[in-house]
Amino acid sequence: MQFVGYDTDQPGLFVSHATGADANAPHDVEFISLGSGTELAYTLDERHCAGAVTDEGHVPCSNPTAPYCPQHRSTWVCAKCTGTCLKDEMDCVEEHAIYLAAFAPDVFKVGVTKAWRLETRLREQGADRGALLQTVPDGRIAREREAEIAAEIPDRIRVPTKRAGLHRDVDDDAWDALLAAYDVDAADRFDFAYGLDLRDRPVAETIATGTVRGVQGRLLVLDHAGSTYAVDLRDLVGYEATAEATTRDVQASLGAWG
Incomplete structure (x- = not known):
C-alpha cells in the first residue's frame, strides 16, 4: 500500500x-x-x-x-499571481475575499480565496483565527490588494512555524491591534478550535x-x-x-x- x-x-x-x-x-x-x-x-x-x-x-x-x-x-499558477493574470485567459471572475489569518502565538498572514470558501480556506491552513478584510468582484483585484498588504504582512507561513505554536494561544493584544489597524468589524472575525x-x-x-x-x-x-x-x-x-x-x-x- x-x-x-x-x-x-x-x-x-x-x-x-x-x-x-x-x-x-x-x-x-x-x-x-x-x-x-x-x-x-x-x-x-x-x-x-x-x-x-x-x-x-x-x-x-x-x-x-x-x-x-x-x-x-502540479503547480497552481494562481498562487503566484499578484494581479497580472498568468493564464491564457482569466477565469477568476467571481467574488474573492482578502483575509487575515492568525497562527499562535503571534504569526499573521494575508491571503486570498473565493468568497464562498473563506472559512474552509482558513481551516485548511490551520489558522487559529481569521478575519475578512474585503470582498472584491474578481481574483485579479484580490491579488493586487493582497500584494499591497504583503509589503507589511507575509502572505506565506511555513509549516514548522505553525507547528511551533500548536500548544499556545493567540496573543490577543497583537491580534486585536492588527484588526484595529485594518478596521475589521467584529462580525467578520473567525475563531477556530481543533481539539x-x-x-x-x-x-x-x-x-x-x-x-x-x-x-x-x-x-x-x-x-x-x-x-x-x-x-x-x-x-x-x-x-x-x-x-x-x-x-x-x-x-x-x-x-x-x-
Whole structure:
C-alpha cells in the first residue's frame, strides 16, 4: 500500500494498494479517517512518487522522486499571481475575499480565496483565527490588494512555524491591534478550535502509528509511546507502508520522562 494524498477538510489519508508495476490501469483509493481517537498502525517503508489520483482511481508511478516526480508535480499558477493574470485567459471572475489569518502565538498572514470558501480556506491552513478584510468582484483585484498588504504582512507561513505554536494561544493584544489597524468589524472575525488539547509543543516526526488527537491544517497530531507528535501530512505522501505499528525508535517528548 502507498499513501497517495490527504484531505484537511474532512481529515484523512488516501491509500492505494497499487504498485509501480500496475501503471497501466487506475486502482481503487481507500480513505482512512483521521478523526480524533482513530488508532493508526502503519510502518513506513520506501518512498517514491505518489503518481496521480484521478476520478477513475490512482495511477501509480515508480519514479524515486517524492512526493511527486516532475511528471506528476502540479503547480497552481494562481498562487503566484499578484494581479497580472498568468493564464491564457482569466477565469477568476467571481467574488474573492482578502483575509487575515492568525497562527499562535503571534504569526499573521494575508491571503486570498473565493468568497464562498473563506472559512474552509482558513481551516485548511490551520489558522487559529481569521478575519475578512474585503470582498472584491474578481481574483485579479484580490491579488493586487493582497500584494499591497504583503509589503507589511507575509502572505506565506511555513509549516514548522505553525507547528511551533500548536500548544499556545493567540496573543490577543497583537491580534486585536492588527484588526484595529485594518478596521475589521467584529462580525467578520473567525475563531477556530481543533481539539488538540496540547500543554507542550509536540515533537516533529514522520510516523503513522499512534492515537490521533486531531488535525490542524496539514499537521496530524497523535500520541505514541508516551509522547505527542506533529506530522506534516505532506511528508507521508509517497511512502509505501505496511499495516502494522512501527517499531522504529523516535524522539520522545520531555513529558514522556515525567
